Amino acid sequence: MIDIERQQKLFITISKFINKKINVYAVGGTAMMFYGFKDSTLDIDLVFNNDKERIIFKEALKSIGYQKMDSNIVYKKKENQPEMFTLGNERFDLFIEKVVLFYFTENMKKRAEERTYQYGENFILNVASPEDIIVMKCATDRVKDREDAKRIIDKYKINWDIVIETAEEQVKLGKEIAVMELGCFLEELVTEMKIDVPQEVLDKLFKFFNKQRSSKSLK
Numbered sequence: 001m002i003d004i005e006r007q008q009k010l011f012i013t014i015s016k017f018i019n020k021k022i023n024v025y026a027v028g029g030t031a032m033m034f035y036g037f038k039d040s041t042l043d044i045d046l047v048f049n050n051d052k053e054r055i056i057f058k059e060a061l062k063s064i065g066y067q068k069m070d071s072n073i074v075y076k077k078k079e080n081q082p083e084m085f086t087l088g089n090e091r092f093d094l095f096i097e098k099v100v101l102f103y104f105t106e107n108m109k110k111r112a113e114e115r116t117y118q119y120g121e122n123f124i125l126n127v128a129s130p131e132d133i134i135v136m137k138c139a140t141d142r143v144k145d146r147e148d149a150k151r152i153i154d155k156y157k158i159n160w161d162i163v164i165e166t167a168e169e170q171v172k173l174g175k176e177i178a179v180m181e182l183g184c185f186l187e188e189l190v191t192e193m194k195i196d197v198p199q200e201v202l203d204k205l206f207k208f209f210n211k212q213r214s215s216k217s218l219k
Contacts, residue, residue, distance in 0.1 A: 001040040002090055004033045010044070010090075015120030017060035022053040023124050025104060025112050027136045028093075029148065031128045034115065037151050042144070043091040045082075045136075047104045054083070054094050061085045061092060075100070100139040101181060103173050108132045108166070131162040138185035146185070150193050160201045167205055179209040 002010070007030065025048075026034065029041025048054040066085040071093075075081040080100050082093040097104055112126035119125065128136065130152050137145040152158070163182070170178035183205035189195040190202070 001042060002044060003040040006090075007033060007041075007044065011117075011119045011123065011125065013064055014057070014060045015123040017063040018056055018120065018122045020056055021122045021124065022048070022056055023126065024048060024053070024057065025109060025126050025128060027095075027099060027104070027128045027133060031133050032148060032152065034117075034127045035130065035152075035156070037130075037155055038148065043093050045093045045095070045099075047095045047097070047099060049097065051096055054096055057094065058083065058085065066090075066092065099136050101175060102135060102139040102170055102178055103175060104132075104136075105166070105169055105173070107169065111162075129162070130156045131159055132166065134158070135163060135166050135182060138182045146189060146193060149185070149189055150195055153189070153195050153197070160198055164201060164204050164208075168208060171208070176209070179205055183209065 024046050026045070027047055028043070028045035029038060030044045030046065032038045033041060046057070048057065062085075064087075066087045069084045069086050069091075071081040071084045074084065074093075080095070080098040082095040082099075085092045085094070095104070108128065109126070111129040111132060114129070115127040117125045117127070134149050134152055137149045167179045167182050170176075183202060186197045186205070187202055190197050
C-alpha cells in the first residue's frame with residue numbers, strides 16, 4: 001500500500017528525473033488521498049495528454065528502478081489499458097486520454113486544474129474532481145472501486161448534475177455504453193451498499209441511454 005506521505009515522496013523523487021514540463025492528471029485512489037477520502041492506495045493512477053508526456057514519465061520511473069509489468073494481469077481483456085510499472089509492492093498505472101471505457105475529457109481536465117500541485121520545475125499534477133473520480137471508478141469497476149465511491153459520497157456533497165453531464169459527454173464521444181455502465185454502477189451502490197444516490201439521477205441516466213439506443217435503431 002502507498003500512503004499519502006509515500007506518494008508525496010515518490011512524486012518529489014520522480015520530478016528530479018523529468019526534464020521537460022508535463023501536465024498529468026491524478027484519478028482513482030491517488031486523487032482521493034489529496035481530498036482526504038482515504039489514507040492509502042494500492043496503485044497510483046495517472047492520465048496523460050499524449051504518449052510523448054507518458055514516455056517522459058516512464059523514463060523517470062525506470063531511472064528509480066521501476067519495471068514494466070503485464071497490464072492484462074490486472075485489467076484482463078479490457079480496452080484502453082494503462083501501461084503499468086512496479087517496484088516491490090508499489091505500482092503505477094499510466095493511462096493516455098482514456099481510462100478503460102471512458103475518455104478523460106477536456107471538461108474533466110478543466111475541473112482537475114482547479115486543484116493543482118507542482119513538483120520540481122516540470123511535473124505538474126492536477127487532481128480529478130470527486131464527481132469525475134466516481135465516473136472513472138465505474139470504468140474500472142472492481143470491488144474496491146465501489147467501496148471508494150461509497151467513501152466519496154459519504155464524505156462529499158456530490159454535484160450530480162456534473163455526473164449526468166459527463167455521461168452525456170461520453171455518449172457524444174462515441175462511448176454509449178458509458179451511460180449504462182455508470183447507471184448500473186450507481187444502482188449497485190444503492191442496492192448493495194445502501195448509498196444515497198438520488199433516484200432522479202438513475203432515472204435520467206437510463207432514460208438517456210434508452211433514448212440513444214432508440215435513435216440508433218431508427219437509423
